[in-house]
Amino acid sequence: MTWMQRLRARLEQRRATAAPAPLPDEPDGVTLTSPAELERLLTVWTRRWTRSRGKESDAQWGVARARVEAELRRFFGQGTLQRVQGACRGAPGGGGSLLLAADRLFVAFLGTRATMAVTRKLYSNLQ
Amino acid sequence: MKAAAPQSVRWLWTALSILLIVGLAAYVNFVLTGSYDPLVAVFNIPGSAFFILVTATEVTFAYRARGLFEPAEPMHTTWTLILLSACCRLSGAAFTQALSAPISWNFLVIVKLLQPERPQVLHSIGVILTGPAAMALLAAGLMRVLVLKRRLGILGGLTLVDKSFIAAILVFTVRQLMDIGGVLLGNRAELTVTQVVLWFSDPLLALLLIQAVSIRRSVLNMGQGLVARCWGMMALGVAFTSAGDVVLWAETHGFIPVVISPLGWFIWFFAVTAFASAPCYQVQAAREAHEGSYAVRMTHG
Structure with missing residues (x-):
């Protein structure tokens, strides 16, 4: 089983077992200072992406x-981007998978602190 | 789009270029006059200083790269191994290039502590540190990187050419192990501890080359990102080290004419610069992660 398949299984499991509204709808308000907060923020955004609610969203x-x-692209190169895009294309919750796959790469090769900095930048000024 | 190289990397390769210009001038003098003196002077003074300073830069940046990761993260251990490997190379360079050499700026020469039998002992310690000790630590670090890349699905498969190259390396290693076997079956009385320890260099270098081939393939698949280039530089360092080893072997067996053999000595400067560049890319990646922000506010519709 590849990591992408495991990721897909986790996403499916998370979707099935997720409580209706335990997480805030305003992730931009989260101050990222710990890995737990990073995971929490990513969960919120992944859910939003998966649900894909409306045109504005x-x-x-x-x-x-x-x-x-x-x-x-900046940290891993065009080839990696294409590889991740390809792996996520058919996945359920496609965009959410891309987000998680990118996060896994950032955490592995840049470290948690740098990943939190990248994530803060990525979701700044988004509603 | 290819990101610009970090300033530290540009400095390292600029310093290498200056050293090469001076070295090539000394080489031209050697070709024209047959005198080794200027060439030996270049390798003994700026060359030794370059080795030590560039390896010290590698140690500094590897230490910073290690600090970017939490102790529980896999890359923390990887960078610890690479840092220890760089420390071995730095101390080895200090022993082989400075402390064991009868040169005017050697501290032991200045304080008159370099007794006749000491240079050989110090040189042997240096060779073991820069050889098997550093290689074993680096191989362990690179193996962890490869395992992590495979786990994340960004390693990519090897091509037929890669596999053929690895097969050739394995054949060469088996051939060298047979040579070692021949020595062990012959006169063992003349063997020294240094010789026996140095036997591990070739199998370790073969392992490093195999890892370098895998990393090179992964870098080609990944593209020109900062992280990819970090590991690409590490693979380049291994490739230059192997090339330097091959030149030494060819020189020992008389396969290279005397007039061009000094050119092969310059390969080691490339190897040390490539090794030092790798952690610079990792530190730069972390710096860029922390810099800037997407300041433009999202507009709806």
């Missing part, structure tokens, strides 16, 4: 997705 995600892709 899609536009926000278009910006967020472009930013994630730019950061992936």
Whole structure:
């Protein structure tokens, strides 16, 4: 089982077991200072992306997705970006998978602190 | 789009270029006059200083790169191993390039402590540190990187050319192990501890080369990101080290004409610069992660 399949299974499991509204709808207000907060923020955004609620939300995600892709390209190169895009294309909750895949790469090769800094930038000024 | 190299990397390669210009001038003098003196002077003074300073830079940046990761993160251990490898190379360079050499700026020469039998002992310690000790630590670090890349699905498969190259390396290593076996079956009385320890260099270098081939393939697949270039530089360092080793072997067996053999000595400067550049890219990646922000507010519709 590849990591992408495991990720997909986790996403499916998370979607199935998720409580209706334990997490805030305003992730931009979260101050990232610990890995737990990073995970919490990513969970919020992944859910929003998965649900894809309405046109306005899609536009926000278009910006967020472009930013994630730019950061992936900057740190890991065009080839990695294409590989991650390819792996996430067919995945359920596609954009959310891209977000999590990018986060895994950032945490592994840049460290948690740098990832929190990148994530703060990625989701700044988004609603 | 290819990101610009960090300033530290640009400084390192500029310093290397200056040293190469001076070295090539000394080499031209050697070709024209047959005198080794200017060439030896370049390798003994600016060359030794370059080795020590650039490796010290590598130690500094590897220490900073290690500090970017929490102790529980896999890359923390990886950078610890690379840092220890760099420390071995730095102390080894200090022993081989400075402390064991009868040169005017050697501290032991200045305080008159370099007795006739000491240079050989110090040199042996230095060779072991820069050879098997540093290689084993680096191989362990690179293995962890490869495992992590595989786990994250960004390693990429090897091509037929890569596999053929690895097969050739393995054949060469088996051939060298057979040579060692021949020595062990012959006269063992003349063997020294240093010789026996140095036997591990070639298998370790083979392992490093195999890792370098995998990392090179991964870098080609990944593209020109800062993290990819960090590990690409590490692979380049291993490749230059292997090339330097091959030149030494060819020189020992008389396969290289005397007039061009000094050119092969310059390879080691490339190796040390490539190794030092790798952690610079990692530190730069972390710096860029913390810099700037997406200041433009999202407009709806």
